[in-house]
Amino acid sequence: xxxxxxxxxxxxxxxxxxxxxxxxxxxxxxxxxxxxxxxxxxxxxxxxxxxxxxxxxxxxxxxxxxxxxxxxxxxxxxxxxxxxxxxxxxxxxxxxxxxxxxxxxxxxxxxxxxxxxxxxxxxxxxxxxxxxxxxxxxxxxxxxxxxxxxxxxxxxxxxxxxxxxxxxxxxxxxxxxxxxxxxxxxxxxxxxxxxxxxxxxxxxxxxxxxxxxxxxxxxxxxxxxxxxxxxxxxxxxxxxxxxxxxxxxxxxxxxxxxxxxxxxxxxxxxxxxxxxxxxxxxxxxxxxxxxxxxxxxxxxxxxxxxxxxxxxxxxxxxxxxxxxxxxxxxxxxxxxxxxxxxxxxxxxxxxxxxxxxxxxxxxxxxxxxxxxxxxxxxxxxxxxxxxxxxxxxxxxxxxxxxxxxxxxxxxxxxxxxxxxxxxxxxxxx
Amino acid sequence: xxxxxxxxxxxxxxxxxxxxxxxxxxxxxxxxxxxxxxxxxxxxxxxxxxxxxxxxxxxxxxxxxxxxxxxxxxxxxxxxxxxxxxxxxxxxxxxxxxxxxxxxxxxxxxxxxxxxxxxxxxxxxxxxxxxxxxxxxxxxxxxxxxxxxxxxxxxxxxxxxxxxxxxxxxxxxxxxxxxxxxxxxxxxxxxxxxxxxxxxxxxxxxxxxxxxxxxxxxxxxxxxxxxxxxxxxxxxxxxxxxxxxxxxxxxxxxxxxxxxxxxxxxxxxxxxxxxxxxxxxxxxxxxxxxxxxxxxxxxxxxxxxxxxxxxxxxxxxxxxxxxxxxxxxxxxxxxxxxxxxxxxxxxxxxxxxxxxxxxxxxxxxxxxxxxxxxxxxxxxxxxxxxxxxxxxxxxxxxxxxxxxxxxxxxxxxxxxxxxxxxxxxxxxx
Numbered sequence: 001x002x003x004x005x006x007x008x009x010x011x012x013x014x015x016x017x018x019x020x021x022x023x024x025x026x027x028x029x030x031x032x033x034x035x036x037x038x039x040x041x042x043x044x045x046x047x048x049x050x051x052x053x054x055x056x057x058x059x060x061x062x063x064x065x066x067x068x069x070x071x072x073x074x075x076x077x078x079x080x081x082x083x084x085x086x087x088x089x090x091x092x093x094x095x096x097x098x099x100x101x102x103x104x105x106x107x108x109x110x111x112x113x114x115x116x117x118x119x120x121x122x123x124x125x126x127x128x129x130x131x132x133x134x135x136x137x138x139x140x141x142x143x144x145x146x147x148x149x150x151x152x153x154x155x156x157x158x159x160x161x162x163x164x165x166x167x168x169x170x171x172x173x174x175x176x177x178x179x180x181x182x183x184x185x186x187x188x189x190x191x192x193x194x195x196x197x198x199x200x201x202x203x204x205x206x207x208x209x210x211x212x213x214x215x216x217x218x219x220x221x222x223x224x225x226x227x228x229x230x231x232x233x234x235x236x237x238x239x240x241x242x243x244x245x246x247x248x249x250x251x252x253x254x255x256x257x258x259x260x261x262x263x264x265x266x267x268x269x270x271x272x273x274x275x276x277x278x279x280x281x282x283x284x285x286x287x288x289x290x291x292x293x294x295x296x297x298x299x300x301x302x303x304x305x306x307x308x309x310x311x312x313x314x315x316x317x318x319x320x321x322x323x324x325x326x327x328x329x330x331x332x333x334x335x336x337x338x339x340x341x342x343x344x345x346x347x348x349x350x351x352x353x354x355x356x357x358x359x360x361x362x363x364x365x366x367x368x369x370x371x372x373x374x375x376x377x378x379x380x381x382x383x384x385x386x387x388x389x390x391x392x393x394x395x396x397x398x399x400x401x402x403x404x405x406x407x408x409x410x411x412x413x414x415x416x417x418x419x420x421x422x423x424x425x426x427x428x429x
Numbered sequence: 430x431x432x433x434x435x436x437x438x439x440x441x442x443x444x445x446x447x448x449x450x451x452x453x454x455x456x457x458x459x460x461x462x463x464x465x466x467x468x469x470x471x472x473x474x475x476x477x478x479x480x481x482x483x484x485x486x487x488x489x490x491x492x493x494x495x496x497x498x499x500x501x502x503x504x505x506x507x508x509x510x511x512x513x514x515x516x517x518x519x520x521x522x523x524x525x526x527x528x529x530x531x532x533x534x535x536x537x538x539x540x541x542x543x544x545x546x547x548x549x550x551x552x553x554x555x556x557x558x559x560x561x562x563x564x565x566x567x568x569x570x571x572x573x574x575x576x577x578x579x580x581x582x583x584x585x586x587x588x589x590x591x592x593x594x595x596x597x598x599x600x601x602x603x604x605x606x607x608x609x610x611x612x613x614x615x616x617x618x619x620x621x622x623x624x625x626x627x628x629x630x631x632x633x634x635x636x637x638x639x640x641x642x643x644x645x646x647x648x649x650x651x652x653x654x655x656x657x658x659x660x661x662x663x664x665x666x667x668x669x670x671x672x673x674x675x676x677x678x679x680x681x682x683x684x685x686x687x688x689x690x691x692x693x694x695x696x697x698x699x700x701x702x703x704x705x706x707x708x709x710x711x712x713x714x715x716x717x718x719x720x721x722x723x724x725x726x727x728x729x730x731x732x733x734x735x736x737x738x739x740x741x742x743x744x745x746x747x748x749x750x751x752x753x754x755x756x757x758x759x760x761x762x763x764x765x766x767x768x769x770x771x772x773x774x775x776x777x778x779x780x781x782x783x784x785x786x787x788x789x790x791x792x793x794x795x796x797x798x799x800x801x802x803x804x805x806x807x808x809x810x811x812x813x814x815x816x817x818x819x820x821x822x823x824x825x826x827x828x829x830x831x832x833x834x835x836x837x838x839x840x841x842x843x844x845x846x847x848x849x850x851x852x853x854x855x856x857x858x
Contacts, residue, residue: 024718298724
């Protein structure tokens with residue numbers, strides 16, 4: 001039985017999960033797969049402070065080049081995160097003829113072509129199951145399980161921090177800032193939560209899923225991305241009354257020669273499969289030509305779930321090493337697809353317009369919608385105490401985003417309209 | 430690029446799905462995986478009647494030995510079903526040095542050891558993603574995605590026919606026979622639905638999942654199996670009032686040296702992830718030590734979804750063929766685990782006892798429960814018109830099935846009890 005020596009770079013939260021998994025289940029993996037995964041070296045800048053790591057078990061270092069220069073090590077696990085040092089480690093390891101396992105969605109989505117070009121040049125593998133959806137084996141499902149399917153669309157709840165915050169806002173009526181504070185207190189949001197709440201982390205992951213699903217390249221900077229930080233409790237309350245819940249969705253749709261890839265908060269049916277995904281959980285809903293609708297659900301982050309994904313990657317690489325033949329196909333995008341702009345996309349919309357009581361408001365507003373050929377499915381106005389701030393809600397039928405923003409631009413200039421109209425997309429799923 | 434020639438035996442509903450998939454997405458699979466899957470020969474006893482199949486495209490035959498004797502063919506897809514001719518085909522193909530892809534859960538669960546012993550002897554692979562959960566890539570998930578996890582439990586809705594019938598009973602209050610007739614009319618139940626409604630099909634699949642999850646052998650004849658045909662609308666209505674829905678669950682639990690593997694109708698929380706799986710959909714909920722809770726959901730049967738699974742198997746075998754090295758590990762059960770008997774297992778129970786109005790009924794019944802050390806969580810008696818047939822419902826706390834059936838045995842002998850008490854397990858999930 002071949003023993004495979006591994007170097008781990010970055011022994012933080014996820015790294016310690018990998019160490020724990022290989023300690024507890026290494027024998028199980030050996031019996032199941034016939035490969036013996038041995039963690040030989042660990043590199044971390046703070047290695048001296050991690051006194052639960054001992055020299056007798058592992059070779060410890062603060063210099064990652066020691067791992068890259070070790071000819072015995074065949075696989076490097078990169079878990080330092082970020083896009084600078086991590087990129088050096090990934091490219092350096094590939095050039096040193098080592099396979100890479102990483103959970104770094106930021107570096108991958110930003111430098112996809114460069115990383116996989118280097119991998120192909122050096123005939124080494126890059127696996128990243130832990131980068132998307134934590135331990136949910138979604139990369140394996142897309143690449144292998146659904147290999148025979150043309151993918152029509154992906155809808156995903158892929159950022160646990162946002163989903164945790166939105167769960168509190170949806171269920172308890174909390175404000176965004178209170179829910180964020182709660183998430184931070186409980187460890188579900190970082191001290192600096194910007195990358196999560198602005199939607200960038202979800203955009204990285206959604207872009208990677210879309211690249212795999214549609215076998216195409218995507219410029220992450222062009223992916224329309226909207227976070228959850230400007231959501232207001234009042235809109236979530238209205239959504240609930242209409243039978244919806246608000247989720248931050250990653251969306252990737254195949255429109256033939258064009259594709260739509262975007263991340264934004266959406267109203268989705270409360271009792272749909274994605275609507276019932278709560279708290280820190282993630283889920284990916286895939287619609288494909290042969291399998292139809294399928295869904296994959298689990299913990300989208302954290303030490304142990306991500307370690308589960310990394311163990312799967314290690315076992316796959318062990319098989320690739322035995323195969324001795326590098327499969328360049330899985331890295332080569334062979335479809336050229338343009339990204340749709342935000343304006344080109346079409347959806348149903350929830351709209352809230354704050355108004356001052358005055359006769360003729362409805363006819364003025366609806367005349368604008370009519371001129372932009374926007375059909376309305378629902379109109380809701382409630383009895384409000386404050387006649388100087390009456391919210392009117394509309395649910396449109398499917399229309400282009402360009403028409404909708406055009407109409408709202410005009411409507412916002414009416415003297416009886418207070419502030420900027422709010423709109424949120426609706427995905428019926 | 431290596432071209433792999435395939436023989437298909439059985440061109441029924443699923444076989445025609447495979448033919449359609451390889452026609453539509455063969456190029457896509459080639460570009461994604463680098464392997465060219467060519468369907469060369471098709472065998473079916475009714476081949477002459479299938480005039481959509483042409484000699485110019487495929488070699489057509491009614492004799493499967495023509496495929497087994499064709500040295501060009503490397504993979505045989507067995508889709509004839511059943512446990513007699515199918516077993517001959519599977520073993521024959523392996524002995525003829527061909528790899529097998531099958532969706533035959535009955536043959537697999539009944540002859541698992543024999544089939545995999547033969548596969549190991551001849552160093553050929555047997556893949557069966559289509560046998561369980563249709564196109565949901567659950568075998569791949571268990572074997573590869575969760576390879577680093579010790580599996581604690583599996584709960585699955587794995588028979589689409591039963592789930593379709595139960596959805597109608599739960600939501601519309603239909604009787605079992607009406608719901609079955611509906612399912613047959615709509616093509617979700619066979620003319621002879623016994624294998625489905627008696628729970629045997631679910632038992633085959635659950636046993637296979639448990640074998641893979643716990644890496645052990647299971648004698649399918651010892652798996653406790655209960656169908657849905659004796660369920661009564663009244664109990665489903667009571668379940669609903671209590672916040673539950675009734676599902677046919679496959680359950681596999683790892684209790685250390687023993688394991689529990691069973692199929693029976695269960696009360697599960699209506700708004701749980703499995704509780705919201707409706708109609709012909711399947712779902713598998715896995716609890717494992719590192720990943721935690723994860724769920725896999727999709728169409729559990731049918732031509733196209735199963736073809737999706739078979740395409741994944743074909744691509745995997747194409748890689749195995751290039752690997753040239755047979756991996757015997759994945760077939761070898763290395764854990765010896767005894768199956769728990771039904772009596773040994775423990776659960777919460779829903780119980781309905783039909784009684785004749787008389788003073789002292791409650792004290793007599795609850796005294797028996799007390800003697801068997803069964804705690805009660807809920808007791809419900811409603812005002813009924815008919816004093817000669819008053820149902821009393823109990824929800825117990827967790828107790829052993831042996832105690833529960835013992836208590837019900839005594840209770841059924843009270844003169845005021847009419848008929849046999851009904852009980853259903855509750856899984857809180």
